[in-house]
Amino acid sequence: MSNKSQIRKFVDTNVERQLVREYLLKETERAGFGGLHFERAFEGTSMCTKITLKAERVGMVIGRKGKIINELQRRIREDFNLENPKLQVEEIAKPSLNAQVMASKLASALERGWYFRRAGHSSVLQIIESGARGVLIVLNGKVTGGRHRTQKFTAGHIKYCGETALEHMEIGFATAVKKLGTIGCTVAIMRAGAKLPHEIELRSRHEVGLEPIVIPAITSKDIFEEELDEEQAAEEQKLLDGAAAEAEFTDSTGDADAGDEAESETEEVAGKPEAEANLDSLLKAELVALAEEAGLDTSGTKADLIVRLSDTGDSESAHRTTGTWSLLPGYRPRRRQALDRDRAEHPSRGHQRTGARSQAAAAAWHDLGAVGDDEGPCACACRRRRPVVATGADAV
Template sequence: MAAERKFVAENIRRVLLKEYLMKEVSRAGFGGLDVQRTPMGTRVILTTERPGLVIGRRGQTIKNLTTVIEDRFGFENPQIEVQEVENASLNAQIMAEKLAFSLERGWHFRRAGHSTVRRIMDAGARGCHIIVAGKLTGQRHRTEKFKDGSIKFCGEPKAQFMDHGYAVAKLKMGVIGVTVEIMDKESKLPADINVLNKTEAAAVLPDLFAAPAAAPVEEAEAVQEAQ
């Protein structure tokens, strides 16, 4: 049981670290977190929309975060690496936070949901699935879903190609949970096949379409003598 408890404690510590960083760098647009253990210490890769706000003036903000990660969460010699998101519209966590912020500003949930789906699909995503749950129009809990494109709900394609993000919008009626799932535009599903014509196939597999080599003269004569 010692090994199992060790793994559980490590995962809990990483989840608490993620929640803390999501709150601290919310203004910079939190896009994801990756913690890697190295021989030199702990490498923390933080993905944000605006890295300058995380680094701070003369690196003071990132130094404070490093101190907190080491003292409060117990990571040995943490080294924070800040990366910028290539396309914020294709990052599920950033889009979930933007959608939650739109709901807090008073946008109607249908308008905000359709607008977010349209923005994600215009950025080139292969598919998008948004779930908004909470007290949307009255005292009773409701769940609304918005989707477009190709989406996978289970199996290896979901784990490999679907990016997941979650955020909470705090309103007077109560909290509203926002879940955003985006399928990568570069994803190649097992059912995706390309049928090539003879010319294209010959260029890809020249050995398969090559003419058979002629038999040596000595072998041909030996065959005739045997007959």
């Protein structure tokens, strides 16, 4: 029963302190109320409760000849259940770093018609420029219209919960009353110079007053020699000889394997053109039959069939299977390769093209009517003789 009464006593004391805080906030709001601090102490032989009021403008709290502060102290003694209260006033060094002062200023700006974004951003900028590590401003209520909304403004480091938030964050609250409704202004400031748990500082031994570490040098006295008998020496020598022989065998085996691989690659490179030449001598029907036996695709031209049948499973065939021909080094489409071969065989021929303009150029080429010593037929589908342009005396 005694424990319950003691708990009830603590609860009642805190309730009275909260009521005192609300009363002083209302009375000294224009003076820049910045918070209260309660402390139980001895005054002479009796107990008293020291109440320290933090304010931005101390003169407005004290009044002329202490008239206002004496009246506040009298009201606290009569209206609240505190043991011998003593009211003191303390000036705030930096009001822009006090959360309660900034919350009151923000609420006053909103009541005077400031746009909420302008008021929020200006408060954040002022707090950060004063040296705070972080700030969080939250506006709740009918900020812009008839519907409730929440707007946040943040900057720097912010801790929302835990022991770090309780130790380093200072929270202030104020209310702005406008025509549309009430707006709650919450300001949370991380104090200047707050050291977070993850921030560590490394200092040298000299800075903390410790002597430097001296690493002892190794002398000849620390080296011990062990003598082996004949049997132990023979076993050690046998192990060393075996390791050396194994290393030589591994090197010789690797060289032999490398030589075999090089010979096999040379044989494959030499045999591939011969196999393609043999396939080139066959007819397309025979190539189709071979492709069907091998389970390959039989569509396409004769050149396509030769490429499929001459595939050996190397990287080039893999590119052909997947269709990524353009990834091959030195890749060139088959049509472009055929044109290159044709130009190499007939340097003076330029009429192997398609289109009406190219056909007209080919007809003009065949109608020149001059036939030189080169009497071989033209390699194109027209099968006419190739003309030779006369030069020098023949041209006359």
